[in-house]
Amino acid sequence: MTQPGIYAARGPAGAAVLDLATGRWTVLDPIGATLLDLPTAAPDRAAAIEDATGRWAATGADPDRVRADLTRAAADLDRLRAGRAIQYIPPGPPPTVRFTPAARPALRDRAAAGIGLTVALLLLRALPIRHVITAARAAARLPGRPARADEADAVLYAVRSAGTWWPGRVACLEESLACHLAAALTGRRVQWVLGARFSPRGAHAWAEADRHVIGQDEHDRLWPYLPVLRVGDSNA
Known part of the structure; x- marks a missing residue:
C-alpha cells in the first residue's frame, strides 16, 4: 500500500512542507530548507x-x-520523511490576487455551491486530509473546461452565500474546497491550492482560476503564500 505523500515548495524565505499522513505543516527557515535533500548515507550526510x-x-x-541546529533539524526531517520521497511543486510566476468578489451567481452556481459546500464540510470532518485530496482530484476529472476568473468569482460568491446558512465556521479550507467542487459540478475547473507563508507563519487554502487567486479577504493583503499542493487544472 502506497504511503501518503509529502509535498513541499521552496521560496526565498525557506520551505513549506505538508505531510498528508498527518495533515501537519512544517515551515522551515532558509537553513532548514537546505536539509530537505540531504543524502541518506552517513558520510555524505555529514559532508x-x-x-x-x-x-x-x-x-x-x-x-x-x-552545525548543532542542522544536525537536529536533519533528524527531525528524517522522522517526518520516514523513507518517503518529497514531491515538489514546480515554481511558477506569482498569480494576480483578486479580493472579495462582488459577482452575481446564476441559479446553477447557487445550487452547485450548496452541494459543494455540504460535501466539503462532510469530507473535511469525516476523513483525513489525504482522502479529501483524493476526492478533490476525482472531482477535477469530471468533464469540463478551465473556469475564467469571473466565473470562479461567481461560484465563490455563491459558496459564501450558502455558508451563511451553516451554523459553524466556514474557514478558507472549507470554502476553497467547496468552490473547487461546485465549479466541477457546473462543468468548470477551479484549482484548489494548499500553501503557507513565512512571515507571519501560517497555512492557507485558496482557489485559483486563469492565473488569479480568487476572493481573498480584503483585510489580509499579506501575500504571497507559497503554493505547496495543487489539485485540478487551470488556464495557467
Whole structure:
C-alpha cells in the first residue's frame, strides 16, 4: 500500500512542507530548507552538513551552533520523511490576487455551491486530509473546461452565500474546497491550492482560476503564500 505523500515548495524565505499522513505543516527557515535533500548515507550526510555549516559561518554565524541546529533539524526531517520521497511543486510566476468578489451567481452556481459546500464540510470532518485530496482530484476529472476568473468569482460568491446558512465556521479550507467542487459540478475547473507563508507563519487554502487567486479577504493583503499542493487544472 502506497504511503501518503509529502509535498513541499521552496521560496526565498525557506520551505513549506505538508505531510498528508498527518495533515501537519512544517515551515522551515532558509537553513532548514537546505536539509530537505540531504543524502541518506552517513558520510555524505555529514559532508553536506559541514558544507552548509561553512556557508552559514561565512556570513558570521557561530559554526558550532549552526552545525548543532542542522544536525537536529536533519533528524527531525528524517522522522517526518520516514523513507518517503518529497514531491515538489514546480515554481511558477506569482498569480494576480483578486479580493472579495462582488459577482452575481446564476441559479446553477447557487445550487452547485450548496452541494459543494455540504460535501466539503462532510469530507473535511469525516476523513483525513489525504482522502479529501483524493476526492478533490476525482472531482477535477469530471468533464469540463478551465473556469475564467469571473466565473470562479461567481461560484465563490455563491459558496459564501450558502455558508451563511451553516451554523459553524466556514474557514478558507472549507470554502476553497467547496468552490473547487461546485465549479466541477457546473462543468468548470477551479484549482484548489494548499500553501503557507513565512512571515507571519501560517497555512492557507485558496482557489485559483486563469492565473488569479480568487476572493481573498480584503483585510489580509499579506501575500504571497507559497503554493505547496495543487489539485485540478487551470488556464495557467
